[in-house]
Amino acid sequence: MEEIKDFSIHHTTIKICEDLKNLPQYKSFYEDIQKLVSTPNVRLDDFRNSLLKAMQDNGLEADLRNNVYRWMKTRKKEQGPYDSFFRKAQIHWDKRIHKSLNSMSSELGISLAKLRANSEKEELLSKWNELSNFETDIHKYRPVYAPKDFLEVLLTLKGPCKEKPKSDNHKWEFAQLPLQVKNLGELRHLYAEFSRGESILNSNSFITTNVYFSCFEAERIALGEKILAKNYAPLAQEYLKKGCPKSLRARIWTLLLGAEVKQLQINHFDTLKKNILQYDLMIDKLIIKDINLTASNDDQYFVFEDVLYQVMLCFSRDAEILKQLPNQPAFMQVGVKGRPNTSENSLVFPPSGVIPFHGFTMYAAPFCYLYNNSVELYFTFRAFYLRYWHRLHRVCANAQGVVSLCLQYERLLQCYEPNLWHHFKKCRIHPLRVVIKWIMRAFSGHLPPEQLLTLWDIILAYDSLEVIPLLAVSIVIFRKDNLMKVNTLANIEAVLADLSSIAVIPLLQMALIKDNCY
Template identity: 35%
Template sequence: MEDGTDLSPSIAQIVQRLRGSHLHSQLERQAKDCLHRPEIKLESLKEDVRAFLKASGWEKRLQNAVYRELQLPQCHPTTPAEHLKEPLAYMRRAQASWEKRVLKSLNSMSTELGVPLARMRPAGEQKDLANKWNEMGTDEPDLSRFRPVYAPKDFLEVLISLRNPNHDSSEDMTVKSHWGLIQVPLNVRDIPQLRQAYSELNLNNGQLGIDDHACVALHTCMCLHASVVVEQDSAAAQQYSRRGCPTGLRSDLWALTLNSTNQPQDVMHYEQLKAGVIQHDLLVDYLIYKDVKLTASNDDYYFVFEDFLYQQSFTTKPPLLPPMFYQISARPFSKIWPAERFRLNDTGCTIAFIFICCLTLSPNKEMAWCY
């Protein structure tokens, strides 16, 4: 924040988001329960409750939640949701046009193959999928009929055609203007700024996990990272991880940096998403299955995570059909396509975040070695 005028709205926005979280209800419950403790005095009620929350670790959880909110892009509370996702208008128009092409291709595939976009699975299929949920990689369905929704060349042509209408390229026409196929003016850091932002990656600085043989203070670094995990401080975890993570602490440090916890409500939410996948059969699931089968299963590094990729990709994907399909469909999707199935959790959809999601949602934490 550059000046003090943005301070109050930003704080109010963070407070508003935290008030609707599960952490807020937990803090209220803990504060009410501690009123019956003998060390809580009426004359110093506020200070005693704060001291109890601090001693019991709830203050640290609140600090981690606030730190996580501060890492998110700050915007005005009245900003529309589509502007939060993409602030540039010409980018939103290009995205909408590309989405229409993808949806048209998806609808055409559904018509050609005679496969519905969504249907309720029969009881037998639900039982079979539930039994092999942890070993979906062993299943070999015939996916030869399902073609890609778009060709990489088509997507490249869309990227090449992107132009900012507010940018006059004739003003700074140089030799560099013809470098690259994608001519989109974006504000990026120059080399000095990158060196300053990523100073920890300087060749003169050692990195844990890479330069362990040359790191004299390896034992000290290990103890320091272990103390960060014990303190459960997200800001400290992110700061110390810039110099690398010890192999045995990577899972804990990454989960702490993302403030990703394994609470009972998280497990319950995952079970709800899993139940939605088991109950409803989507055309998109076949495309995801084929994509993972052709990529991860043939990769030397990711093939061991094939089953986890299926599970997390099926349960955390966003809806690919816009609301218009709810009106034009003869069978309303609201009855067979529950919104709960597509509510994204906090761990994202990239492979790295899928692995972290596997780790934090797995009770036995067998995935810890991959970090």
């Protein structure tokens, strides 16, 4: 048994080493190790121990530990018995999206990709820091799809079950798939700090003036500074479970996600910028349109319009995203207009492999409250997307995927409030229709920024998106009395439209502490 265990550890170690060598930051890390070895601190007569001691003293051991920790987070087992079914469904959806893009291209008489004219390139460069002043005609463009369109795709999933439904009631069970989602007891176990009613730092206006809050916040800041000095990501994750002070959030997130900006990242961002200046992609107009429809019209985010143009355009050009996604999305290979139709003159469209839906910008907008530097903002947002957000708009069987999250919301609502569930059914309104925007956007653009960032703290702390459907069902139940008085989709949406009074942590504590049978 010990031999099998040792072999498994050895095999895992080899796999980690191979994968770490493929990371962009490996070269600089290896160079730092080489420089360290050449110092007097590393002795030949005691090479191993002296090297480990020198790595500890210079922070390289913490860097290595953090890289292994992040490797474990991104290498979770993705395979399941229904993966092929979901993969086929996603491929079919990708084809529909690509067909829509090509149709839009034909209708508008524009190419998917072309070289920018020198005059346009110069104007774009001169207005790089104020891209809201860059004039481009976007009024004919429309979002490729919206959350409600994606919901229709999810609701039509029949599942790989051979048995036919025996009654119409099955139509009310979201995506009749035998997926396992956590029940209330399991959620209480996962979010133990909430279910035990422990003190968690939050910006609830009713308690921030309290003397206890000031002392608690000071304690959290002092502890947070110690953790940042240790530079160890697992400690940062545990720290977030009791709440994060506003002043430390950006640094804690950067450490946890491995989004530190060094010269390598600056050079990569500059390369993306050059690609934007060189090529005019139709996706650029869709991004600009989405920013105009969302962040620019939101009184909480309109001031960040210029930096969002930079970040989202660079995101569309980043081929590393396509490489790092667990299940690579389907993509198009298109020719560049004005050049010979050869493989050398073709490119992946879009290079990131991600086609934005209506509201996609809101994945990035809240980061504007944390980072003044667009490069730092970009790499933290990208890391967040690669770890979490990509699962919110793709069909997959993962327990953190949008299908499972929707199913979890549905089952929690049936458990918590069967009367409300039957009210929706009586009105012939699927309960998911009123929350799909919340789930797909992770509440961005719906909750006030500070409450939203608190919610995202919880996602990072527990490395789970399951708090999203839990919060969604808690809000719906919180507004139950008013919802029971209305019977149309428009009126139900009106009841749930304003979330400005929602305090995330108290509401989650109420949901998890309350004694319910599930």
